[in-house]
Amino acid sequence: MLTETQLKRYTRNILLPNVGAAGQEKLLQSRVLVVGSGGLGSPAAYYLAAAGVGHIGLVDSDKVDLSNLQRQILHRTEDIGRPKVASGAEKLRALNSDTEVIAVEKLITGENADDVVRSYDVIVDCTDNFSVRYLLNDACISQQKPMIFGGVLSFSGQLMTIMPGEGPCLRCLFREDPSPDASSCAEVGILGAVPGVIGALQSTEVIKYLLGLGNLLMGRLLTYDALTAAFFEVTLERDPSCPSCAQL
Amino acid sequence: MLFKLCAKLTVGKFLRGDSMKLEVRVFSGLEKYLPGITFGQAFEIDVPEGTTGRGLLVKLAIPESQVFSMLANGRHFSFDQKFHPGDRVALFPPVGGG
Numbered sequence: 001m002l003t004e005t006q007l008k009r010y011t012r013n014i015l016l017p018n019v020g021a022a023g024q025e026k027l028l029q030s031r032v033l034v035v036g037s038g039g040l041g042s043p044a045a046y047y048l049a050a051a052g053v054g055h056i057g058l059v060d061s062d063k064v065d066l067s068n069l070q071r072q073i074l075h076r077t078e079d080i081g082r083p084k085v086a087s088g089a090e091k092l093r094a095l096n097s098d099t100e101v102i103a104v105e106k107l108i109t110g111e112n113a114d115d116v117v118r119s120y121d122v123i124v125d126c127t128d129n130f131s132v133r134y135l136l137n138d139a140c141i142s143q144q145k146p147m148i149f150g151g152v153l154s155f156s157g158q159l160m161t162i163m164p165g166e167g168p169c170l171r172c173l174f175r176e177d178p179s180p181d182a183s184s185c186a187e188v189g190i191l192g193a194v195p196g197v198i199g200a201l202q203s204t205e206v207i208k209y210l211l212g213l214g215n216l217l218m219g220r221l222l223t224y225d226a227l228t229a230a231f232f233e234v235t236l237e238r239d240p241s242c243p244s245c246a247q248l
Numbered sequence: 249m250l251f252k253l254c255a256k257l258t259v260g261k262f263l264r265g266d267s268m269k270l271e272v273r274v275f276s277g278l279e280k281y282l283p284g285i286t287f288g289q290a291f292e293i294d295v296p297e298g299t300t301g302r303g304l305l306v307k308l309a310i311p312e313s314q315v316f317s318m319l320a321n322g323r324h325f326s327f328d329q330k331f332h333p334g335d336r337v338a339l340f341p342p343v344g345g346g
Contacts, residue, residue, distance in 0.1 A: 156343060
């Protein structure tokens with residue numbers, strides 16, 4: 001049952017078709033894991049907390065660096081040197097005390113990935129490397145958890161919603177580790193608002209999933225090009241030879 | 249006799265230079281290798297029958313190391329696989345920042 005304060009706070013959510021007070025109560029009972037509290041994780045976690053998601057797990061092993069602040073809007077100048085999860089959790093709690101924020105300062109590994117994702121309803125992949133993404137992908141497949149993949153580079157970004165056993169997974173699409181010679185954000189840069197766009201879309205997918213709204217980006221890789229201000233969709237199929245999800 | 253016939257067909261095919269069309273789109277910075285082509289813009293290309301993923305990259309002059317994922321008709325496609333006429337190809341670099 002929503003309180004008077006909550007009814008007012010979430011009025012614009014509650015007014016939405018097929019959300020209502022029941023949808024808001026569902027959000028308040030939901031558990032979302034945001035892995036990475038940088039360029040993607042900042043807007044994703046902010047919008048999820050603002051929407052009234054009741055439990056947010058924030059995972060990151062990094063500390064805030066001066067070079068992060070151009071895009072990682074959870075962190076401020078005075079946070080430099082602090083663990084990102086401590087800095088991020090503080091901002092989210094300040095935004096909405098309805099949201100319980102669990103700060104998990106650790107690197108995702110093959111040993112801990114299953115445990116880290118286990119207690120959550122949906123996982124948001126806001127990491128900055130494919131090694132961790134593959135671990136998350138496999139953990140989400142083994143535990144049948146939806147995962148919202150996002151990635152950015154330079155002026156572009158992409159995202160896809162992975163529903164294990166129903167649509168393609170990350171390995172269906174990206175089979176091998178990237179070549180060490182391939183471009184990275186550290187080399188070619190990243191426009192700060194681009195992860196803002198993609199992270200906001202990731203949070204939208206989470207809320208759609210939690211409330212059963214609309215059509216998810218399942219089997220659809222949505223790509224964004226800031227330079228032409230255009231979105232393109234690439235339709236994808238599950239790969240029957242996928243090393244991660246073919247057995248499902 | 250059969251061997252000769254097959255050889256003749258193969259040679260004839262080679263001399264005619266049979267080609268096929270592919271529809272290609274490149275994303276997230278790979279367009280810099282293709283002047284005049286923009287992010288996500290579909291374009292047709294004629295390639296010899298039997299062209300592989302790696303062969304397409306050579307023809308497009310896109311370094312193999314920059315291509316993280318190649319899809320054909322929405323499915324993962326290895327650099328060693330051969331295309332079929334009309335395949336819809338998408339090429340991506342690693343868009344892995346976060």
